[in-house]
Amino acid sequence: MKRIIIGVILFCILGILCSCSKVEANSMTSPVPIDDVVDAVHNGAQSEFGYSEVSRYYLEDYFSELSNVNNVRIYKCNDSLNFNEFGVFEFTSHKAAKNGLQGIQRYLKKAKENFENGVVYDIKEYPKFQNAKAKVFDNYVIYTILEEKQTKNVFNNIEKTQQNKGL
Amino acid sequence: MIFKRGKYIYSFFVIITLAAILISLFMMYGLIRQNSEKTQENFEKSVFSHSVILAESGDLGIEYLDKIIFLGESTTYGLQKYRVLSGGEGTTQVWTGATVSDKKTVCSGTLSLSPTISSTRIFFPDTKEALTIGEALKIKKPEYLVITLGLNNGASYYTEDKFKMCYRTLLDAIKKSSGSTKIILQSLFPVAEYCSINAYTPERIIECNKWIYDMAEEYNLKYLNTFEVLVDENGYLKIEYDNGGDGIHLNRKGLMTVMDYIRTHGYTEAA
Numbered sequence: 001m002k003r004i005i006i007g008v009i010l011f012c013i014l015g016i017l018c019s020c021s022k023v024e025a026n027s028m029t030s031p032v033p034i035d036d037v038v039d040a041v042h043n044g045a046q047s048e049f050g051y052s053e054v055s056r057y058y059l060e061d062y063f064s065e066l067s068n069v070n071n072v073r074i075y076k077c078n079d080s081l082n083f084n085e086f087g088v089f090e091f092t093s094h095k096a097a098k099n100g101l102q103g104i105q106r107y108l109k110k111a112k113e114n115f116e117n118g119v120v121y122d123i124k125e126y127p128k129f130q131n132a133k134a135k136v137f138d139n140y141v142i143y144t145i146l147e148e149k150q151t152k153n154v155f156n157n158i159e160k161t162q163q164n165k166g167l
Numbered sequence: 168m169i170f171k172r173g174k175y176i177y178s179f180f181v182i183i184t185l186a187a188i189l190i191s192l193f194m195m196y197g198l199i200r201q202n203s204e205k206t207q208e209n210f211e212k213s214v215f216s217h218s219v220i221l222a223e224s225g226d227l228g229i230e231y232l233d234k235i236i237f238l239g240e241s242t243t244y245g246l247q248k249y250r251v252l253s254g255g256e257g258t259t260q261v262w263t264g265a266t267v268s269d270k271k272t273v274c275s276g277t278l279s280l281s282p283t284i285s286s287t288r289i290f291f292p293d294t295k296e297a298l299t300i301g302e303a304l305k306i307k308k309p310e311y312l313v314i315t316l317g318l319n320n321g322a323s324y325y326t327e328d329k330f331k332m333c334y335r336t337l338l339d340a341i342k343k344s345s346g347s348t349k350i351i352l353q354s355l356f357p358v359a360e361y362c363s364i365n366a367y368t369p370e371r372i373i374e375c376n377k378w379i380y381d382m383a384e385e386y387n388l389k390y391l392n393t394f395e396v397l398v399d400e401n402g403y404l405k406i407e408y409d410n411g412g413d414g415i416h417l418n419r420k421g422l423m424t425v426m427d428y429i430r431t432h433g434y435t436e437a438a
Contacts, residue, residue: 048267049297052286061329078286080264081275117366118323119415121241121277 031165034071034090037140040161041086042075044153045146051075051084058087062107068096070139083115083125085145086154097136104143108132111145137162219383220390221351227433229253232426236307238262238289238300239315242356242416244276249419251426258292265290265297272297279319280333285340300337301344308345311434313391315353318415322355322375323366330375334382342386349434352383354394356425357404362414369402389434396428397421 042051055074063072070090077084089104091097112129120126133151134143137158144151233253237243237260246252247261254260265288266275274290281287288297293307304312316337321330341350354376358367376394383390397417399405404414408421417425 048272049265049288052283054282057282057329057332076281076283078283078288079266079275080278080287080289081266114324117364119241119319119364119413121275 038073040157041154044157045150047077049078066100066103068092087143089141091139097141104134221432224433227430235311236309237313240319241277243315251422262289280316280321284337301340304345311349313351330378338386350388351391352379353391357398359409359414360403393428
């Protein structure tokens with residue numbers, strides 16, 4: 001009888017622990033505000049002439065298929081010969097972010113094709129498209145069309161930002 | 168007798184009706200032939216309003232050209248490279264993009280139509296700084312501004328909505344910065360038949376030019392149809408104007424032809 005009771009208690013504890021982690025993975029709002037994420041990306045992708053936000057145009061043109069998106073911030077470089085670009089997508093949950101990743105990767109593939117099919121003024125920009133990356137961080141998907149070193153800096157910064165917020 | 172008269176009247180109307188049908192058929196055939204032979208020139212004459220398009224004005228000379236700032240992509244940069252303007256290679260009349268090279272601001276020689284065109288930095292030759300188009304206009308306040316944009320990005324893959332949205336972004340910024348400047352939207356130039364960019368077909372260039380014309384009409388500006396003096400009968404750049412590179416850029420002769428066209432299709436008070 002004692003063993004049965006202990007077994008039931010242990011089972012309940014296990015169940016509670018599992019449901020806690022499930023809630024954490026599917027949190028409706030990320031503990032890291034999008035402004036902090038954008039700042040972390042900016043700091044890793046600095047450019048002399050800065051960036052301009054193109055979220056509204058790009059969302060309608062290229063990302064209309066994405067669902068469960070809370071917020072989007074997309075930026076392009078103001079240098080006429082610099083194709084630097086990055087996007088920060090805040091989804092409603094980690095699961096939604098993972099689902100959205102494919103759509104964003106399709107955009108990166110299309111961006112590379114557009115570069116290949118247009119007038120190429122500076123072939124040194126092409127590796128940015130070849131090495132373009134999209135990665136999931138909690139409820140966020142971040143994509144980068146940057147120099148390799150900048151991409152590493154960006155993703156390191158994001159991880160540090162998350163660690164600072166205790167994730 | 169009445170019956171006989173009726174018979175004649177009936178026959179008369181039948182003949183008239185048949186004649187009318189035959190005449191209509193001939194007219195329709197003639198119209199179809201005319202439509203199928205339409206060239207870019209004919210298309211423009213039937214669609215473009217003469218109050219928007221800059222017509223022949225007589226030669227306004229070099230003095231007129233000297234008052235113009237040319238804002239555009241690499242096809243415009245050729246004006247500086249080939250020393251076509253009064254200032255030669257040191258001209259301060261050509262505005263294209265700015266970039267950074269060895270930590271220094273330099274002219275990139277190109278500029279692309281985009282949603283951020285009003286924030287993209289151009290190389291301001293007077294001070295060699297990187298400024299937005301609006302900032303540059305506030306300083307320079309040119310009498311005329313000829314804009315040639317849309318081959319990069321635009322003709323490559325933009326939809327009509329996106330193309331026009333980018334132009335609106337640019338024109339709204341320009342209007343805020345220099346209300347007194349007379350703005351001329353220049354057509355894209357044709358490209359050579361051998362050009363390897365698949366998107367740059369004669370039909371696509373003409374389509375983009377129609378959108379540029381629409382923007383001129385929408386903003387009550389002028390449209391300069393330089394395309395017509397550069398194009399051959401097949402819709403391609405005349406080979407004598409091609410610089411033999413990628414089929415997109417004009418040689419000196421081509422650019423001088425453009426200058427001649429601009430000064431003989433001037434923006435006067437009567438335009």
